[in-house]
Amino acid sequence: MKFLASAVLFGATLVAGRVIERQAATNSTPLPPSQDPWYTAPDGYADYPPGTVFKVREANYGITNSSGAYNYLYRTTDSQYNASWAVATLLIPEGANSTENLLSYGLPYDSAAIDASPSYALYTGGGAFGTGEISEILGLGYYIVTADYEGPLASFTAGVQSGHATLDSIRAVFACPEFGFDYTNTKKAIWGYSGGALSSEWALELQNQYAPELRFLGGALGGLTPNVTSVLFTINGTVYAGLAPSGILGLSSQYPEAYAYLQSQLIPSTAAAFNAARNYTLAQTIGAFAGQDIGAYFYNGLAAIESPIAQYVINHDGVMGYHGVPNFPLFVYKAIGDDISPIADTDTLIDRYCGVGATIEYQRNTVGNHASELINGRPRAVAFLKTLFEGTYSATGCQITNVTVTA
Secondary structure, X not given: OOOOOOOOOOOEEEEOOEEEEEEOOOOOOOOOOXXXXXXXXXXXXXXXXXXOEEEEEEEOOOOOOEEEEEEEEEXXXXXXXXXXXXXXXXXXXXXXXXXXXXXXXXXXXXXXXXXXXXXXXXXXXXXXXXXXXXXHXXXXXXXXXXXXXXXXXXXXXXXXXXXXXXXXXXXXXXXXHHHOOOOOOOEEXXXXXXXHHHHHHHHHHHHHHHOOOOOOOOEEEEOOOOEHHHHHHXXXXXXXXXXXXXXXXXXXXXXXXXXXXXXXXXOHHHHHHHHHHHHOOHHHHHHHXXXXXXXXXXXXXXXXXXXXXXXXXXXXXXXXXXXXXXXXXXXXXXXXXXXXXXXXXXXXXXXXXXXXXXXXXXXXXXXXXXXXXHHXXXXXXXXXXXXXXXXXXXXXXXXXEXXXXXX
């Protein structure tokens, strides 16, 4: 690859009418995004098309099977279709000599804290689950792009924002000639679990209208969370209750009026404790809110999310299946006993897609829960992705089966 395999002069370079800032890697962990000026879009960024790259820097993660990585800052579009920006990471497999295969992998960082963004968390382990999957894919010789898909506001659970940022992270790889990829010769697929499946599903759902030039071989989606309201009521009072404050804060960050309304409904004496989730990683929110009734933070309990303004946000940005139909083969896997998102929600989503001619292999695991299916489903997802990249996948239509699989 021209950019990755040769010496690079780091500084500022004019490419295609825009300035790309380049920065060499250091041996130390960089500042967190909330303090790092690198995580700032240049003036006038909104004047450029989605996928435009403005900054590139080397990253030293030390991930198994990777020979290096690059962070890049690019133009994208938020949930209200306003210009925004995000950061993504391109990971290079060891011994890479071809850019034939590129996988978009959504890391499930599940946090409303900007400092939990994967481009930084891959240094620190601060909530970025899924590095085992990354190492396995790199071991197959595939390049990986993983986006900070929640964007600069850390808009956890905002589906449209997440889908746009995922699609534009892939566009950016092709828009930056130094990376050496091209649409003609590079095969593309997408994978994600849980929060990473949220961003990946929304990307596939939005692809036809937002990025029609991106043609995927297909996608693997595990532990889908098709309806944020169902998730809220399922996790409330459980060990996963902390996902609720993060999700409420993250989704409403895309809608200032909704955010202001929800803040007005918080009981003042505990509002600070609720809003502290803005600075928590996934692990920290689990520790802070485990077993709690999240409705206790609001004057009228969880009825706050039933208000017209909250319902508008949820219906536009929190329910999968209403923005388009994935045009590519999907492998979907989920535990019937998922304790974060009811299996019935995924059943409904798959039935909707199958009803309009989608190609989906949907496996419902009779054992395990949300956490265990991350591991139980990995071998099946990798096997599916290999058939895509090797050109041996040939199924059409929908296949829905119950399986009993433990890793």
